[in-house]
Amino acid sequence: MNDVKKILLVEDREADARLVIEAFKGVCSKCEFEVIQDGESAINALSQKELKGKTSLPDLIILDIKLPKRNGREVLKEIKSSVTLGAIPVIMLTNSDAREDILDSYEHMANTYITKPLAMADLIETAKFIKDTWLKK
Amino acid sequence: MTEITLLLVEDKPSDVRLVMEAFKETGIHANMSVVGNGEDAINFLLKKGQYSDAPRPDLILLDLKLPKKNGHEVIKKVRETDDISLIPIIVLSNSDAEPDIQKAYKYQANCYITKPFKMSEFVETVKLIEKFWLNRVKLPKNK
Numbered sequence: 001m002n003d004v005k006k007i008l009l010v011e012d013r014e015a016d017a018r019l020v021i022e023a024f025k026g027v028c029s030k031c032e033f034e035v036i037q038d039g040e041s042a043i044n045a046l047s048q049k050e051l052k053g054k055t056s057l058p059d060l061i062i063l064d065i066k067l068p069k070r071n072g073r074e075v076l077k078e079i080k081s082s083v084t085l086g087a088i089p090v091i092m093l094t095n096s097d098a099r100e101d102i103l104d105s106y107e108h109m110a111n112t113y114i115t116k117p118l119a120m121a122d123l124i125e126t127a128k129f130i131k132d133t134w135l136k137k
Numbered sequence: 138m139t140e141i142t143l144l145l146v147e148d149k150p151s152d153v154r155l156v157m158e159a160f161k162e163t164g165i166h167a168n169m170s171v172v173g174n175g176e177d178a179i180n181f182l183l184k185k186g187q188y189s190d191a192p193r194p195d196l197i198l199l200d201l202k203l204p205k206k207n208g209h210e211v212i213k214k215v216r217e218t219d220d221i222s223l224i225p226i227i228v229l230s231n232s233d234a235e236p237d238i239q240k241a242y243k244y245q246a247n248c249y250i251t252k253p254f255k256m257s258e259f260v261e262t263v264k265l266i267e268k269f270w271l272n273r274v275k276l277p278k279n280k
Contacts, residue, residue, distance in 0.1 A: 080245075086243075086245075087239070087242050087243055089242070089248070097275060102275045102276075102277055103223065103277050105277075106223035106225065106277040107222070107223050107277075109216075109245045111247045111248060112225070112247060112248070112270075112274050113274060113275045113276075113277075114273060114274055114275070115275055122273070125273075126269070126273055129265060129269045129273075132265075133248050133249075133250060133269075134248060
């Protein structure tokens with residue numbers, strides 16, 4: 001269908017956020033981003049959206065781990081412990097390749113885990129796969 | 138390069154062949170085990186019976202419409218079992234029915250991909266899945 005795909009990007013580094021949005025622009029004209037820069041605000045925003053109803057929810061969440069206030073692992077835990085929010089695909093996109101971050105993310109049902117940095121061409125390819133896999137409807 | 142072990146749960150020999158073909162074309166080196174029904178998939182993952190020496194897969198490619206136990210039941214069982222709960226599950230199914238998709242995500246499949254009808258597109262899709270999951274993604278490989 002022709003509806004907008006809403007992506008919540010939780011990323012505190014503006015430059016990184018810009019790159020992600022740029023990468024998606026080329027492969028997904030219907031994608032609209034909301035950027036939140038800390039974990040606590042992300043959790044609050046998602047709780048608000050959950051109360052408003054299904055149509056307020058993002059179609060996809062892209063989540064960094066190193067975030068101010070509450071980190072991405074905590075945000076992921078909150079998301080996946082909710083029946084409504086838990087069904088939203090969550091892509092971890094982070095600088096961390098620490099085993100504990102990877103394992104913890106999958107244990108808490110992250111849909112996938114990708115490490116930065118990515119060259120723009122790779123980021124675009126990744127954005128395309130993400131869009132084709134998780135934003136089809 | 139670390140070796141990847143895959144479990145393909147697929148009852149249609151033609152689709153198994155297409156997945157194998159896709160693998161050969163990407164040149165990505167992976168050990169693939171194949172089982173043809175949901176019950177065998179669960180026994181493989183739990184190392185039960187004839188599967189007592191089965192390797193723990195790093196990734197599962199899972200059809201939904203399977204004999205004995207269906208794909209949704211397999212997802213549920215994997216997620217409920219501590220040792221294997223975090224193995225990424227990629228559903229690769231003929232069904233594009235919304236209830237099937239929603240149920241798979243509800244049970245925490247990592248992603249859901251509908252098999253294309255055309256053989257060439259099927260192979261391309263599997264190649265893209267491999268490239269993404271085996272090259273781009275960090276998998277929760279243990280040890």
